[in-house]
Amino acid sequence: MAMAHCYTCSISSNFFSNPKFHSNNSPPFPKLFTLSAIRLPQFRSNSLAVDSTTSYPLEKDDKKLLLQVNDLTAVIAESQQTILNGVNLTVYEGEVHAIMGKNGSGKSTLSKVLVGHPDYEVTGGTMTFKGQNLLEMDPEERSLSGIFMSFQSPVAIPGVSNADFLNMAYNARQRKLGLPELGPIEFFSHVYSKLDLVNMKMDFLNRNVNEGFSGGERKRNEILQLAVLGADLAILDEIDSGLDIDALQDVAKAVNGLLTSNNSVLMITHYQRLLEYIKPAYIHIMRYTTLSFEVP
Numbered sequence: 238m239a240m241a242h243c244y245t246c247s248i249s250s251n252f253f254s255n256p257k258f259h260s261n262n263s264p265p266f267p268k269l270f271t272l273s274a275i276r277l278p279q280f281r282s283n284s285l286a287v288d289s290t291t292s293y294p295l296e297k298d299d300k301k302l303l304l305q306v307n308d309l310t311a312v313i314a315e316s317q318q319t320i321l322n323g324v325n326l327t328v329y330e331g332e333v334h335a336i337m338g339k340n341g342s343g344k345s346t347l348s349k350v351l352v353g354h355p356d357y358e359v360t361g362g363t364m365t366f367k368g369q370n371l372l373e374m375d376p377e378e379r380s381l382s383g384i385f386m387s388f389q390s391p392v393a394i395p396g397v398s399n400a401d402f403l404n405m406a407y408n409a410r411q412r413k414l415g416l417p418e419l420g421p422i423e424f425f426s427h428v429y430s431k432l433d434l435v436n437m438k439m440d441f442l443n444r445n446v447n448e449g450f451s452g453g454e455r456k457r458n459e460i461l462q463l464a465v466l467g468a469d470l471a472i473l474d475e476i477d478s479g480l481d482i483d484a485l486q487d488v489a490k491a492v493n494g495l496l497t498s499n500n501s502v503l504m505i506t507h508y509q510r511l512l513e514y515i516k517p518a519y520i521h522i523m524r525y526t527t528l529s530f531e532v533p
C-alpha cells in the first residue's frame with residue numbers, strides 16, 4: 238500500500254558541493270559556509286556530486302550505493318514552472334544526510350519528487366534507488382521498494398485506525414518482499430513492541446490515524462510507522478517542527494535506534510538542535526538559483 242503524502246511547495250533550487258567549511262572550534266557543531274555541502278566530522282575533498290556527469294561507485298568502504306540523484310530538474314506539473322534545477326545527491330547505506338536551507342528553497346519539493354508526487358514532473362536528470370530507475374516507478378512501487386517519507390504536516394485519515402493502517406501497509410510490504418503477512422492479532426503484538434521506542438501508549442493504535450493527535454503526537458506516529466514498516470531510506474521532512482525538547486529527544490532516540498549499517502536517513506530541518514541528536518555525515522544547503530517566478 239502506498240503511503241499517503243502531505244506536501245508543501247517550492248522554487249528553483251540547487252545543491253552546491255563545495256566541501257570546504259570552517260570549524261569554529263566550538264563543538265559540537267561546525268560553522269557552515271553558505272551554499273556548501275560538507276562531510277562531517279573530517280575534512281574531505283568533495284564527497285558530493287559537483288557536476289551532473291559524476292558517477293559514483295556502487296560500493297564505497299563496503300557500503301552500497303542507495304540513492305543517486307544526478308542533475309535533477311523538475312517542473313510544477315500544472316504550470317510547467319521550473320522548480321528544481323540541477324540537484325545532485327548521493328547517499329550510501331548507513332549514512333545520515335541533512336538538508337537545510339531557507340524557506341521555499343525547494344527542500345520539501347525534492348523529497349516529494351523523490352517519492353513521485355504527481356504535482357511535479359521530472360524534466361531532466363536521473364534518480365536511481367538501489368540501482369533501480371525511480372523515474373520508471375510509481376509512488377507505490379517507490380514506497381514498497383524501501384523509501385519512506387514522513388510528512389511535514391502528517392495528515393489525518395478519519396475512520397481508519399492506526400493499527401489497521403499500519404497492518405495494511407506492513408502486509409503490502411511483506412507481499413512485495415515475498416514474506417509472510419501478519420493477521421490482526423499477530424500484527425498487534427508486532428506493533429506493540431515498537432510503542433516504547435516512541436514513548437506512545439497502546440491507545441494510539443486504536444485511534445484513527447492522526448485524528449485529534451497533537452502536533453508532537455503526529456510526529457511520533459510518523460516514526461512509529463517507520464519503525465513498523467522499516468525502510469532503506471527514510472526521508473524525514475521537518476520531523477522536529479513543533480516538538481518540545483522531550484519529544485524531540487524521544488523522536489531522535491527512536492530514529493537513532495532504527496539506524497543500521499544498511500539503511501539511511503535524509504532529514505530536512507531548519508534547526509541545528511535536531512542535528513545535535515541525530516548526527517549527519519553530510520549537510521546539504523539548498524538554495525535558489527533563479528528567481529524566475531511571477532508574483533501574482
Ligand SMILES: Nc1ncnc2c1ncn2[C@@H]1O[C@H](COP(=O)(O)OP(=O)(O)OP(=O)(O)O)[C@@H](O)[C@H]1O
Pocket residue numbers: 245246247248313320338339340341342343344345346347356
Ligand atoms: N505544486 C506547486 N504549485 C505552486 N507552487 C509550488 C508548488 N510546489 C512548490 N511550489 C512553490 O515552492 C515554494 C516552497 O518550496 P518547498 O516547500 O519545497 O520549500 P522548502 O524549502 O521545503 O520550504 P520550508 O522550509 O518553508 O518548508 C513555494 O514558494 C511555492 O510557491
